[in-house]
Amino acid sequence: MHLVVCAKQIPDPETPPSAFKIDPAKNEVIPAPGIALVLSQFDGIAAEAALRIKEAAGDTKITVISMGAESAQQAIKQVLAMGADEGVLLQDPAFDKGDPHTTAKVLTAAIKKLGDVDAVFCGRQAADWDWGVAGILIAEGLGWPVSIIAKGVTLEDGKVRVQRVIEDGYETVDLPLPAVVTVSNEFGEPRYPKLQQIMQAARKTVTTWKAADLGLDPGEVGAAGARLKLERLYVPEKEGKAEIMQGDTPAEQAQQLVAKLQAAKIL
Amino acid sequence: MARNVLVVGEFSEGEPSTTTHELLGAASRLSDGGAVGVTLLGSGASGAAAATFPAGAGKAFTNDDAEYDVFRSDQWLIAVLAAVEQSSPDVILIAQSTAGRELAPRLAFRLDTAAAMDCTMVQDEGGALQVTRPAYGGNALATYSFASSPAVATVRAKSQDPIAPNAGATGESVALPGVGESRTTVIGREKVEAEGLQIQDAAVVVSGGRGLGSPEGFELVEALAAAIGKDKAAVGASRAACDLGWYPPSQQVGLTGKVVTPDLYIAVAISGASQHMAGCSGSKTIIAINKDSEANIFKSARFGIVGDYKQVLPPLIEAIKAAK
Numbered sequence: 001m002h003l004v005v006c007a008k009q010i011p012d013p014e015t016p017p018s019a020f021k022i023d024p025a026k027n028e029v030i031p032a033p034g035i036a037l038v039l040s041q042f043d044g045i046a047a048e049a050a051l052r053i054k055e056a057a058g059d060t061k062i063t064v065i066s067m068g069a070e071s072a073q074q075a076i077k078q079v080l081a082m083g084a085d086e087g088v089l090l091q092d093p094a095f096d097k098g099d100p101h102t103t104a105k106v107l108t109a110a111i112k113k114l115g116d117v118d119a120v121f122c123g124r125q126a127a128d129w130d131w132g133v134a135g136i137l138i139a140e141g142l143g144w145p146v147s148i149i150a151k152g153v154t155l156e157d158g159k160v161r162v163q164r165v166i167e168d169g170y171e172t173v174d175l176p177l178p179a180v181v182t183v184s185n186e187f188g189e190p191r192y193p194k195l196q197q198i199m200q201a202a203r204k205t206v207t208t209w210k211a212a213d214l215g216l217d218p219g220e221v222g223a224a225g226a227r228l229k230l231e232r233l234y235v236p237e238k239e240g241k242a243e244i245m246q247g248d249t250p251a252e253q254a255q256q257l258v259a260k261l262q263a264a265k266i267l
Numbered sequence: 268m269a270r271n272v273l274v275v276g277e278f279s280e281g282e283p284s285t286t287t288h289e290l291l292g293a294a295s296r297l298s299d300g301g302a303v304g305v306t307l308l309g310s311g312a313s314g315a316a317a318a319t320f321p322a323g324a325g326k327a328f329t330n331d332d333a334e335y336d337v338f339r340s341d342q343w344l345i346a347v348l349a350a351v352e353q354s355s356p357d358v359i360l361i362a363q364s365t366a367g368r369e370l371a372p373r374l375a376f377r378l379d380t381a382a383a384m385d386c387t388m389v390q391d392e393g394g395a396l397q398v399t400r401p402a403y404g405g406n407a408l409a410t411y412s413f414a415s416s417p418a419v420a421t422v423r424a425k426s427q428d429p430i431a432p433n434a435g436a437t438g439e440s441v442a443l444p445g446v447g448e449s450r451t452t453v454i455g456r457e458k459v460e461a462e463g464l465q466i467q468d469a470a471v472v473v474s475g476g477r478g479l480g481s482p483e484g485f486e487l488v489e490a491l492a493a494a495i496g497k498d499k500a501a502v503g504a505s506r507a508a509c510d511l512g513w514y515p516p517s518q519q520v521g522l523t524g525k526v527v528t529p530d531l532y533i534a535v536a537i538s539g540a541s542q543h544m545a546g547c548s549g550s551k552t553i554i555a556i557n558k559d560s561e562a563n564i565f566k567s568a569r570f571g572i573v574g575d576y577k578q579v580l581p582p583l584i585e586a587i588k589a590a591k
Contacts, residue, residue, distance in 0.1 A: 013404055017541055017563055020406040029403065100372075101381050129402050129409075130522060131384050133372040140376035145341065145450040148369050161454070166365045169459040169517070171337075174452040185506065185523060186516050227381035227415040231397060236408050242555055242571035251582035253572045257554070258586040260570055266531055266552055267495075267590060 001060040001155075003050045004111055004120045005084060006135070007043040009068050009075035010128040012036050020235065027233040039075040042123025044190035046183040047079045049153045050121045051191070054083070057155060061085045063114060067095055067106050073206060081193035081201035088114075092210040094218035099228035100129075102221045104137030109214035111142060118177050119160055124149050124184040135182035145175040151186035268394045269301040273356035273417075274324070275347055276305040277366060278315040283307070286362040288322050288429035290422055293389050294360055295323035295430050297396070304328060304354040306347055306443070308335035313440055320438035323430050326354065330443040337456075339449040340369040346443050347374060353441065356417045358396055360389070363421040375419040382419040383411050387426040404522060405545035424467075425528040425549055459517045466501045466518060471531045472547070474503035474520055475513075478536025478557060479576065482513035487580040488535050494584045503527065503547075505537050521546035536576050539564030556580070 012035050019032040047064065054060040064079040066072045067090040076087035090106050098106075111117055120139075125132035132148075139146035151170060152163035159174045165184055175181075193201070211218050218224060243260070245253035261267040272294035276287040283291075287305070294303045305324040307315050309331070316327035328350035334342060343366065351359070351374075359374065361367040363385045375382035388399035392412070398420050399410045466472050473495070475488040485502070492500035504514035506521050520527055522545040532550035537543060539555070539562055547553065548567060555568035558575050565571050572579050 013542070014540075015406075017406055017566075020403065022407060029407070099381060101375070124523070127404070130404065132368060133382065133384060136369060136372040137376055140373055146369070146373075147451065149365075165516075166338075166456075169457050171456045172454040174454060176450055185510060189510075227413060228383060228411045229414055230409060231412055232410040233402070234408055234410075235406065240566070242565040242568035244560070244565075244571045244573055249582075250572075250574050250578040251586075253574065254579060254583035254586045257570060257572060257583065258590050261531075261554075262590060264552070267587065 001057055001118045002114070002116050003053065003060060003062045004114065004117050005043070005047045005050050005062060005064045005079055006107055006120065006122040006138070007047065007064050007066045007075045007079050008040045008126045009037050009066065009072040010040045010126060012038045013041070013127040022233055022235055024234065027230050037071055037074065039078045040123055040127045042125060042127060042183065042185065043075070044078070044082070045185060045187050046121040046123045047082050047084060048190040049150070049181070049183045049187060051083045053153065053155050063088060065090060065107060065110050067091070067103055076206055077201050078193070080204045081198045082191055083197070086204065087206035089206055089208045090214070091208055094211045094224070095222045097223035097226070098221055099226040100131045100133045101137060101227060102225045104134050104141060105225070106214065106216065106221055107134065108138050108141030109216055110209060111138065113209070113214060119155065120180045122180065122182045124182045132182070135180050139180035142178070142180070144178050144180055146180040147173055147175055148182040149184045150181050151184055153181050153183065268391070269299050270297055270357040271301045271355055272298050272303050272358045272360060273350060273354050274303070274305045275359065275361040275367065275370065276307045276319060277362060277364060278307055278309070278311070281311045281314050283315050283318050283322065284362070286364065286424045287319070289425070289427040290360045290362060291319060291323035292429040293422065293427040294358070297358055297389065297391060299391070301357070302326065302354065304350065304356070306350045308343060308346055309333065310336055316440045320436045321432045321434055323433070324438055326439045326441060328353065328441050328443050330446065332446045334446040337453050338366045339451045339453070340366070340373055341451065342447055342449045343370055344373050344377065345447040348377060349443050351378065351417070359417050359419045361419070361421045363423050367421045371419050371421045378417060378419070380415040380417055380419060381413060382421065384421045385423050386420045387423050389420055389422060389427070401545055404541035405548070406541045424526055459515060463497060464501045466503050466520065466525055466527050469499065469501035469527075469529055471495050471500035471533070472503045472520070472527050472529045472550070473500055473533045473535065474505065474537060474547070475508055475535045476505035476537030477507035477511065478538065479508065479513070484536065484576065485514055487576065491533065491535070491580055491584050491587070494587045505543050534564050534568070535580070537564055538562045539567060
């Protein structure tokens with residue numbers, strides 16, 4: 001079997017809000033000093049889902065693909081260290097400044113080029129832009145069924161069984177292969193690679209494909225192909241500081257708070 | 268500029284959902300004289316249609332087939348595409364729900380256009396539609412325009428106002444053609460819900476975070492909610508607390524959990540990470556209880572107590588009981 005994991009490298013989402021700055025002229029996030037670029041956490045969980053299927057099924061190849069800058073090699077290497085077999089970096093200036101639809105177009109073209117893929121695993125959303133559409137659009141582009149926000153995934157008899165998170169619980173569904181599944185944090189933690197695996201990953205192959213390698217016209221991807229135009233990116237204003245209860249003891253503070261809530265007719 | 272707007276509605280027990288009312292409100296404001304349509308799919312759809320006309324719909328596209336009662340995006344997609352065919356919308360509004368999350372991108376793909384997800388603002392800007400959505404876990408807001416038509420947008424619950432009900436308004440019901448095949452087979456469904464009041468419906472939500480230090484910490488959080496009233500207050504949790512297995516994921520408040528907008532939100536030992544605030548910042552009043560006076564939660568809170576929740580909650584519970 002051949003499984004694909006889509007991975008994205010993002011600024012560490014644990015960045016404290018105080019360090020988060022935007023360049024209003026460029027509508028871009030200013031990279032904060034000391035903030036690492038990391039594998040989007042949901043993509044690590046998607047990789048974990050693929051790895052568990054590989055372990056259960058045996059004789060399975062996992063290819064990790066990532067669209068991004070040269071630095072996205074690190075995100076690919078991390079999934080390789082977890083246990084994936086090969087990596088593909090999709091890198092071309094023509095891919096820059098697109099929208100989720102152009103990104104999905106690039107990823108779809110790469111999966112088509114890989115050719116013999118049985119299932120694609122994506123995180124439920126990238127933990128920077130939070131769109132949550134790449135996996136669904138890849139499924140559309142490939143003409144495959146899709147199930148999203150999975151907390152459990154297993155493969156058997158040419159079918160993928162997904163436990164999907166819904167508003168009031170979970171639903172178990174079967175999709176015929178090939179299929180796309182997006183994986184949520186409810187799935188569980190991704191594994192942490194051992195030092196030996198990290199060293200092995202350094203020797204695994206990462207191929208780079210450009211727009212021309214994928215048969216994509218530069219006009220249909222990146223900024224040129226985007227249908228969503230970012231007009232403005234800004235930091236919403238916060239109302240300010242909380243009124244802190246000043247009593248000497250927790251009991252006094254609690255009394256004060258209740259009095260305030262009563263005065264404001266909240267309680 | 269007059270626009271045709273199509274809303275993908277959802278309903279239960281014959282009543283359009285609150286979010287459907289909100290979407291119809293937004294659609295009415297955007298339509299500016301254009302037509303507002305709504306799709307309703309599943310058992311009782313044609314009955315639910317009557318309630319959408321006073322809420323702003325002029326035409327309801329319905330199919331009562333029970334096949335639609337379980338959401339399968341490929342089936343819904345075919346039905347909604349049929350409604351699009353018949354109503355030529357400029358804008359399609361969908362809830363950011365289990366159904367909307369999966370349906371909107373597929374619909375956009377089929378219509379060769381784009382979908383903007385989880386929008387909190389949809390507005391006319393000089394004749395063009397603009398939508399605004401949170402990004403970077405709520406640290407930023409991003410405003411987009413569309414270079415393709417129709418514009419497809421999913422809209423966050425509670426972000427839009429319904430219109431004042433237009434009593435006696437009637438509209439036209441159109442039956443959508445028969446249900447299509449699905450490649451998704453539903454095997455089973457497991458309801459995982461807290462008993463009693465749901466966090467989305469509660470007037471007061473008391474949430475606990477990683478700072479509780481242990482799952483036992485939730486006993487005090489639950490006691491505080493109980494003191495406020497079982498019929499008023501529900502208990503939530505941060506993602507960190509849910510990921511640690513301290514509280515059920517069904518109670519998770521935040522970007523990847525539930526979005527709540529109670530009158531009062533009490534955050535106990537929650538630092539206030541952006542992704543958590545994305546789920547509760549619409550609350551009318553936020554109270555923060557945290558031992559770290561620098562915690563981000565105090566920036567969004569109206570009232571705060573700086574202290575260890577183990578010391579603060581017992582007297583707070585007593586004071587609330589005494590105030591009743």
